[in-house]
Amino acid sequence: MIRNILEYLEATAARLPEKIAFASKEEALSFQELLTLSKSVGTFLLGYGKRNSPVAVMMEKTPSSIAAFLGCVYSGNFYTPIDSTMPKERVLSILNTLQPQVLLIDEKSKKAADYLEYSGEIVILEEISETEINNEALLRIRRTAVDADPLYALFTSGSTGIPKGVVITHQSVVNLTEWYTETFDISHQEIMGNQAPFYFDSSVKDIYAVLKTGATMEIIPKQLFSFPLKLMEYVAEKQVNYIDWVPSAFCIVANTGTLEKVVPETLKKIAFCGEIMPTKQYNMWRKKYPNALFANIYGPTEATVDCTYYIVDREFADDEPLPIGYPCRNTDIFILNGDRLADEGEAGELCIRGRCLAPGYYNNPEKTEEAFIQNPLNPHYPEKIYKTGDVAKYNEYGEIVFLARKDHQIKHMGHRIELGEIETAVNSIDLVENGACIYNTESQKIVLFYCGREATQSYILKKLRDKVPKYMFPNVMILLEEMPHTLNGKIDRLRLKEFYDKKDD
Template identity: 50%
Template sequence: MIRLVTDYLDYAAEHFPDKEAFIDENKTLTFSDLQIEAQRIATQLAKRKVFKKSVAVFLNKSVKCISAFMGIAYSGSFYTPIDTSMPMSRVEKILETLQPEVIITDKKHKEDIELFFHDIEILVYEDLMTSNIDGLLLKQVTECIIDADVLYVLFTSGLTGVPKGVIISHKSVIDYTEWVTETFKIDDQHIFGNQAPFYFDNSVLDIYQTLKNGACMYIIPEQLFSFPIKLLEFLDNKKINTIFWVPSALCLVANLRALHKLHVKSLNKILFAGEVMPNKQLNMWRSEYPEALFANLYGPTEITDVCTYYIVNRDFKDSDALPIGHPCLNTSIMVLNDKNELVRNDAVGELCVRGTSLSYGYYNNQAKTSEVFVQNPLNKNYREIIYRTGDLVRYNEYGELIYVSRKDFQIKHIGHRIELGEIETAISAIQGIETACCIYDENRSKIVMFYTGDVIEDMIIKTLNKTLPVYMLPNKKIKLDKMPLNLNGKIDRVKLKELL
C-alpha cells in the first residue's frame, strides 16, 4: 500500500537503483543516488526535530531541488520551492507568510538569502551531502507520518499579485499520481521533458510520475524555450516521449513555424494545462504528430493540479473552444449557478470541486480559505467541503465541460454580461494572430484587446464582425512585440492592466 510519496522513491530505488531518474544540465541522479541524498537531508532535519514544519527550498531549478523535496518529505515536514530567479520582493512576501523553520539552499545562494533573513536557520546543500544517514532515526520518524500530513505548500498569486500558499497533503498527491498513471498508461519507459517551474503545480505530474513508475525526467534548460528549433532538437536528442507544458510554450513553437522543420520521432504524449489552449495552434501540433495522444488537463493549484481532463479525440475548427472534458476518477464536479443550484442544459455556472484532491486551504490565511473552501450547498446533512474555483463553465452537446472564463473576467458592458474568454477565443482563431488577451478598462468602460502577430487591424474587426455581436467587439486594440508572461509561463494580466 502506498501511504507516503516517499514510498514511490523507496520502490524505485529498490527496483531501478542504477537507472537515470532526474537529469539537468549539470547533474544526473539515479534513483539510488536520489534516495541517498534525500535521506541525508532528512537525517539532518530529524536531528533538529524539524517535524510537521515548513521548510523552504531556495535553489535554482535543478535535480538538487528533487533531493531537497524528498528529504523534507522523509523528515515528516513539508516543502515550499522558491526559485532563485524570483524577485526578492516576492520571496520576502512568501517567507513572511510561511515563516519556515529552515531554509535549504546551496553555497552559491547562501549569501543572497542571509542578506534578508537572519533569524532562520540555513542549511547548505553541499554540507548536507557530506553527512551520514541515520536509518533508525528515519524509521522512527516515518512511523509518525500519515498520509493526511502536508507534503508541500505552493504559492500562487492569481490576479492580485499577493502570494497565497496552497496546502497539499501526501494523500492528495498520491490520489492524483495514481490517476495519471492509470489514465495515460505511464510506465518505466516514459521520458519526461519538464517545462514547468517547481513552484508551479504542473511540475507535480512530471516529478511524481517519474518517482512512481521508475521513469526518467529531463529538466529542459529554460533558455531553450526562446529557441524552438533548439528546443525540438533537445527533445529529439534525449528521446523524450512525454511532455506536459503550459499552452504558451506549445504556441510559441507553433507560431514560430518550428514544427515542420524538425520532427521529434520519440514524442507521442503531449499534455497541457494552466491556461486556454487555442485550437489554431493545437491543430498545427496535431497535423505534425497525428499519432500522438493530446490531452487538455484542467485544474487550479487548490485541487492538486488537475480535476478534469479531455483526451482530444475529434477534429476542431480553429475558432472552436477545446473542452476541458470530464472529472478525473475520484473527483466530483458540480456546476452551480448564482443561486447555488446545479445548472441545466448549457447554462453557464461556476465549477466547484470535491474530493481527495482538495487543498487544506491557504497557509496562514484563514479568511481567504473560508471564502472559497465552503460547505457543499447541496448537502445540508453533514460537513462536506467543496472548492469554488471561480471559473465559469458550461456543458456542450457531448456532455463535456467547456471553460468559458474566470468570474473575474465576466464583465458588464453597455448593459450586457460578457465573458472576456469568449472574445479571446474568437480573436485567437484569426489568421496572423499569435497570442491574444482582453482586459476590461473599467474607468473608460472599454474592452481592450492586446495581441501579438502580423495582421492588419481592419482585418481583425472585419473577421470578428462575423463571429461576435457588436457589443462584444474590442473598443481598443494594442499590438505588442511580445506578450508578457508571469513566472508560471501564463499571460500576465496584471502587467497588461498596467498598460491601460
Template identity: 45%
Template sequence: MQRNILQYLEETQKRLPDKIAYGDENNTITFSKVYEEARAVGSFLANKGYYKEPIVIFMKKQPRTLAAFFAAIYGGCFYVPLDEEMPAFRIELIFEKLKPRAVICDESTRVLLNDFTFSGEAYLYDELINTEINHKALATIRDKAIDTDPIYIVFTSGSTGIPKGVVACHRSVIDYIDNLMEVLKVDETTIFGNQTPFYFDACLKEVLGTIKCGATTYIIPKSHFMFPLKLVEFLNEYKINTVCWVVSALTMISSFRVLEKLIPEHLHTIAFGSEVFPIKQFNLWKEYLPSARFINLYGPTEATGMSCYYEVERAFNLEEVIPIGRPFKNTEVILLNDDNKVAVPGEIGEICIRGTSVTLGYYKDQERTAEVFVQNPLNDSYPELIYRTGDLGRYNQWGELIFVSRKDYQIKHMGHRIELGEIEANVNRLEGIKSSCCIYHKERDKIVLYYTGDIEVRALVERLKKKLPRYMIPNHTEALEVMPLTPNGKIDRVYLQNKFLNKKEK
C-alpha cells in the first residue's frame, strides 16, 4: 500500500536510473540523480533538526528545483515553493505567514533574500547536495511518516489581499495523481511540456506524473509563451507529446494562426483548464490535430488541483461550452443550491467537493479554513468535510457537469441577476475576437468589457446588442493590445479592475 509520494521516485529510479526525469534548454537530471540529491539534502535537513515544518524552496525554475521539493519531504518536512518572478510584496507576506527557519536557494535567489524580512538560515542547494546520506535518519523519518502528513503549501490569492496557504498531504496527492495519470494515459513514452510556474499546484501533473510513470518533463522557457511560433518549435524539438496547460496558452497559439504555419507534430494529448476554452479557438486545435485527445480538467487547489475531467469526443457549436464532465474516481461533486439542497437537473448550484482529494485547509488560518471546508449539509450523522469551491455549475441534458461562473462573477445589475461569464462567452464567439474579460464595478454599477482582437469597439457593441438583452450590454468597452495574465496564465481581473478605477479617476 502506498502511503508516501516518495515511493513513486524510489520505484522509478530503480527501473529507469539513467533516464532523464526533468530537463530544460540548458540542463537535465536523471531519476537516479534526483533520488540521490534529494536524499542528500534531506539528510542535511534531518541532521540540522528540521522536522514537520515548512522549508522554503526559493530557486530559479530549473530541473534541480524539483529535486529540492523531494528533499524537503525526505527530511520529514513540507516544501513551500517561491520564485524570483513573484511580486516582492507577495513573497514578504508569505514569509510573514510562515516564519520559516530554513530557505533553500541558489546563487541568484540568495542575494534577493536580503530584500525580505527573514530571520532563518539560507542554504545553497549546490552545497547541500554534497552532504553524506544519513540512511538511518531518513529511515527513522519514513518509519514515523503517515499519509496525512503535509507535502507542500501552495499559496493562492485571497480576496482580502492576504495569500492563503493551502496544505496538501500524501494521501490527497497520491489519490489525485493516480487518477489523473490513468485519465491522461501517461507512461514511460510520455514527454510533458511544462508551462505552469512551480509555485502553483498545477505543475504537479508533470512533476509527480513524471516520477510515478517514468515519463520525462521539459521545462519550457517562459519567454516562449510570448512568441507562439518559438513555442511550437520547442514542442517539436523536444518531441513533447503531452501538455497540461491553461487555456490562454493554447488560445495564444491558435488565435495568432501559428497552427497554419507549424503543427506540434508529436502532440497527442492536450489537457487544459483554468478557464473556459472558447469553442472557436478549440475547433482550430481540433482541425489541425484531429487525432489528438483533448481533455478538459477542472478543480481547485483546495482539492489538490483537479477534481473533474471531460474527454472531448463530440463536436460543439459556438453556442456551447465544453463540459467539465465527471469527477475522478474516489471523488464526489455535489451541486448545492442556495438552500443547501442538491440542485435539481438544470438548476445552477455551487460546486462542492467530497473525498480524499480535499486538502487539509489553510496554513495557520483557522477562520478562513472554516468558511469553505465545512460539514456536508447533506450529512447530519457524523463529521464529514466538503470543500465549497465558490464556483457555479449545472448539469446539461446529457448529465455532464458544466461550469457556469464564479459565485463572485454573478452580479445584480439594473434589477437583473447577471453572469459575467455569459457576456464573455458571447463576446468570444464573435469573429475577430481573441480573448475577453468582463468585470463589474459595484460602486458605480458598471459592467466593463475588455477584449483583444481585430474588431472595432462600436462594431462589437452593435453585434452584442443582437445577442444580449439591453441590461447585459457592457457600460464601458475597451480594446487592449494584450490581455494581462496572472503568473499562472489566467486573465488578471484585479489588474483590469484597477485599470478601470484609474481611468475613471483621471
C-alpha cells in the first residue's frame, strides 16, 4: 500500500536508474539524477523545520522544476507551482494566501522574482542543488508521513478576483495514478509529449505516470503550440507515442491543415482534457489515426484532475457532442436536480464523491464549506461531495454528457476561468467605468462589455497584463454608453448576450 508518491520515484530509480525520466530541449534528467537532486533540495528545506506547510515554486518549465516539487515533498511539505510569466498581482495574491515558508526559484526566474518585490524568503535552486543529502533525516520525516498529507496546492480562478488554492493529498494522486496508468496501459516504453503547464492540473497525470512506470516525458516547448507544423515535426522527432493535451492544441493542428502534411507514425494514444473537444476536429484526427486510442477526459482540480473518462468506441457526427463517459475507478458521479437524482436525459449539477476529492481550499474555509457539502442523498453519517457547478445529463447509452457551466465559470483554452476575475481586473483600471464579461461558446470567445470612452481597447489590454494571465484576456471588446441592469440592480447579462448575438449575426 503506497502512502507517499516518493515511493514511485524510489522504486523506478532502483529499477531503471539510467533511463531518462524528464527531458526538455535544454535538459534531461535520469531517474537516478532526479532522485539525487530531489533529495538534495529536500535536505536543504528540512532546515526550515516545518511539516505539511507550503513551498512556492516559481521556475521555468524544466526537468529540474520537477525535482524542486519532489524536494518539497521529501522535506515533508507540499508544493505550489507558480508560472514565472503570471501577472504580478496574481502571484502576490497567491503568495499572500499561501504565506509559504520559502519561494523556490531558478536562475532564469530571478528577473521575474525581482519584479515581484516579494518580501518573503527566496531561494535559488542552483545554489542548493549540491546540498549534501541527509538520508537519515529524510527517513525520519517519511516514517511519520500518512497518505492524507498534502502533496500540492494548485490555484484556480476565483470569482472575487482572489485565486483559490486547491489542496490535494498523496492518497488522491496515488488513486489517480493507479487508475490512469492501468486504464491507458502506460509502461516504461511510453514517451509522453507534455503540453500542460505545471501550474495546470492536467500535468499531474503526466508527472506521476512517469514516476510510477518509468516512462519518459518530453516537455514540448510552449512556443511550438503556436506553430502546428513544427509541433508535429517535434512529436515525430521525439517519437512521442502518447499525448494528453487540451482541445485547443488539437484544434490548431486540425484547423491549419497540418495533419495533411505531417502525421507522426509513433502516436498510438491520444487524450484530450480541460475543455470541450469539438467533434469536427476530433473527426479530423480520427481520420488520420484510425487505429489510435482516443479518450475524452473530464474533471475539476478539486477532484484531482480526472473524475470521468470516455474511450471513444463509436462514430460521432460533427454536430454530436463527445460524452465525458463514466466515473474513474474509486469515484462516484451523480447528477443532482435539487436534492434528488436526475432522470435519464434530465439536466442537473454534476457532483462527485470518492478518494479523489480535495480536503478543500487553502486558508479559505468559507469557499470550502460552499463547494464541499454533505451528500444530500445520505443523511446518516458525514460524507462530503463536491458540487462542480457543471450541468450534465445521462444519454441513452448511460454515458455522462457535459452541457454547460452553472454559473459564470468557463473553460477557455484549457483553463478554468471565473469571468468575475476578469471583471474585477477590468473594473480596477482607472479609465474604465464599468465592465462585464460573457462567454460565447460557439466562437469560444470571451466578450467584454465596458463603459468609459477614454479607455481604448489597447489601453485596457496593456493594463490587464499585470492583472490576469494572457489566456484570460477578452477576445472581443465592446464599448457601451451604459450597462443594462435588471430590476434588482444587477447587470443584465442576458441582454448583453442577446446584444452580442445580434451584433455577431
